[in-house]
Amino acid sequence: MDWLEEKIEGLSKYIRNLSFRKAMIAYILTLAAVVFLISYLTMVLCWQMEAQEWAKYEECDLLEMIYWKESFFGVDYRFEKRTNITDKLRLLQFVRMWCPYFYAFAGMIVTICIFYRKRLALPLKILENSVERIRGNDLDFHVHYDSEDELGSLCDSVEDMRLELVRGKEEMWRLVERQKELNAAFAHDLRTPLTVLRGYTDFLARYIPEGKISEEKMRDTLALMSSHLKRLEDYSRTMKGIRSIDEVPFSPEWVGIRSIERKIGEVVFALNQVGDVKISYEGGFGGNDNGLRIKADDNIIMEVLENLLSNGIRYARREIEVLSDYDGERMEFLLTVRDDGRGFLDEQLEKALEPYHKEYESAETDEHFGIGLHICREFCKKHGGTINVANSIKGGAVVTASFFASIFGENSIDP
Template sequence: MDWLEEKTSVVSHKIRNISFRSAIAAYILVFAAAGAVLSYLTITACYRYESMIWSRYSGDSELWFFTIKLSEWPFWTDSYTGFQNHDGLWMLLLDTIRVWSPFVYGVAGSIAASLLFYKKRLKKPLNILKEGTEQVRRNNLDFDLTYESRDEMGLLCRSFDEMRLELIHNKEMMWELVENQKQLNAAFAHDLRTPLTVLKGYSDFLERYLPQGKISQEKMLETLRLMSEHLSRLEQYSRTMKGIRSLDEIPVQKELYTPGQIQSEILEVIFALNQIGDVEIILSGQTETLPSKKAAVDVNLLLEVLENLLSNAIRFASRRITVTLQYEEREEMLYLVVQDDGSGFTEYDFQKALLPYHREHRKLPEENDGENPHFGIGLHICRQLCAKHGGELSLANSIEGGAVVTASFSSKNE
């Protein structure tokens, strides 16, 4: 029985996979043959019963009507006069059935072939496609569309499923583009805050000390030069953000700088931020301790990371933030460390802080509560910028308390 079931399954599978042309021809041939057989049997039966009726009106074993031998069949006649009771009606009915049975069987066979073909070959895949179309109309693409056949409907179902997968792919791409644009807009809004704060620091410095005559002309010109440089950075940053579709497309433009030159750029940012904040920012280490070998660095990108880290640290620091610049010649890596004296990262922050739109769970100082809205994207931007520069971003807590964020940058001149 297992062998028979296996053979039956194989035959059924082959039949299910034949093309519509062959299947329609097969259905028509089968039902045409069935119609022919039924027509033959019906005509034969009608002749038999007609012969029995004729025999009752013939005393001889051989009855002839003109040239037709009535005791045998087949025979045809157009007149049933002289028959008793209902024999004439029966003869007329049998003759009608005999004549019209092939046509009736032909029509019935065509209808039956069509219905069976629809049931066996069309109904299931059409229902599958109908359900799939309804799911797509409802904007639901998470469904299974499977029809195990290699005929035309099987190909159509597979094409529909490929279209579904392509729609999923396009939808994912669309959501990715939307998410990238969302991140880009948030990054642009986030990154503008600190440079503007730096500019505000310089303007507050001039406003505070210039009327008192405590600023020399040389210092004033130097401050104006620094403000002009930051404005140029903002202008360049705006052009860059306008021409890209995601943070991954931010270009890295390395130039050769000594660590001392980079430290000077950092000091300018720290000086401006110290003019307007209650938190003191200090630079740890001296220029003399840094190596003199030049490193290939995108200073604008590095300063953007620094400003993001300082903006984040200012929110959580109690009184002080320490910035450290280190350069490892052997590894050709530049390290920027920002440490605050706040509450430090929580375990949840270690898992989620580098993701976009994360809100840190560490406690804010009371004096910083309710300040500027937080986008929850600063550390995520820093991680991506570090990765673009061949480095990474790492989080830790200091032994003395407070958070420590280390950004590394590859200084290889590629």
């Protein structure tokens, strides 16, 4: 019994997977066979009934019955009797002659209805529902029709189109999110450089009227301000031409450790001129780097520093400590920012680097994007490094960023 059911299922599947052309031929051949069989049986039956009718009157002379007139009623009787016999025979002859055409016409209608119900109704309904849902911008469904015929292939094509629309929608959403992230990053990264410039401006405004700044110091300060403005211009131009943080250019060059430490010190000095938080900086070499040069992108390093300082200033109570060093064994430039604030919540340490994550909610949430550490992670990753967040044993948060940077003269490996 199982074997029979398996064979029937296999035959049903074979018929279901036939192309429309082959299916139509099969339906027409089946219709022709059924029409031929029914017509033959009907014609045989008519022949038998005609023979039986003729047998009843085989001794009668029909011509004589037509013209025999005994009396008015007799003629009427015999004429009616002859007419009944002739009409029945004529009806049987009519059925025998025209039944194939009638069966063919009726069979075509029935065959068309069966073909539509078996092969067209379900896939057309699936396609209609799919188009309606796609038109309604609802892509959370699956198009499937269990057949390998033309409509099955069409349903598969609609499913492929749906998947492409889903991928396109997801890609558009990713682009929107990237643009949103980029805009937030741009707005976030402008704050600290502008604060640095304001620090230099306040420094000059405070001491120039008192005559406490020499002409050389004023020229140096103005030169620093000019360099920061140029970096802001370059950064603005870069952010205008890219679509995501991943596209921020990475341009490592041979640069001295002393040059990087000097830039860090300049930023720290400027930020100390504004705000109530005291920022201290300690370089790993303290000026005794013996001219050590590394291959690094100091713009990215400074962007990470400014983001870390921006977060530190937001949460620090009184002071922030900045440390820098170079790990010769791992060929990494290290940058650490430690504050004396509340630190990270234990359950949120792993989420601190995610975009738009805010450690503490406050009334000023609209001014804090929660994207600074995420930007730092992306920049460190671009520079072949990492970023780690932790809580200090003294209290407060500690963030350490590393940047892969080979040493000039000892290792020429590009980052």
